[in-house]
Amino acid sequence: MDYKKSNAPLTTITRNLDDLDRNTENVYQTVAILAKRANQISVELKQELNTKLEEFASFTDNLEEVFENREQIEISKFYERLPKPTLIATQEFLDGKVYFRAPEATAIEE
Numbered sequence: 001m002d003y004k005k006s007n008a009p010l011t012t013i014t015r016n017l018d019d020l021d022r023n024t025e026n027v028y029q030t031v032a033i034l035a036k037r038a039n040q041i042s043v044e045l046k047q048e049l050n051t052k053l054e055e056f057a058s059f060t061d062n063l064e065e066v067f068e069n070r071e072q073i074e075i076s077k078f079y080e081r082l083p084k085p086t087l088i089a090t091q092e093f094l095d096g097k098v099y100f101r102a103p104e105a106t107a108i109e110e
Contacts, residue, residue, distance in 0.1 A: 003045060008083040008091035019094060024102075030093070033100045037089035049079050 021027045056071045083091075092098050 003041065003082060003088055006083060006088050006091060008087045010081075010083050010087075012087070015090065020090075023093075023096075024100075029102065033098065034086065034089045034093055037092065037098055038085040041085040041088050045079065045082070045085065049075070 017027060020030050024030045024033070052075050053072055056069050056075075089098070
């Protein structure tokens with residue numbers, strides 16, 4: 001998924017609880033779904049950032065040779081400006097782009 005083109009807000013905004021629990025009818029279940037999706041997004045973004053930064057990594061053992069790599073700095077700044085994973089997950093949930101399913105409670109017959 002391309003999180004760079006997400007229409008999620010960059011800052012935290014106040015949400016209406018009725019909008020959040022419309023699909024699940026339970027605020028706590030909604031929060032659990034959002035937390036799991038935010039973790040997935042966070043892992044994906046971290047992996048993507050690490051692969052891009054590895055291209056510019058220098059593997060020197062000398063601590064005295066510390067230098068700035070402009071490409072790494074620009075890539076890091078770009079990822080810092082992206083919306084946080086919780087905001088992306090919330091926007092995806094409100095847009096209906098998050099698939100979730102609740103295990104049905106099964107009655108035990110004796």
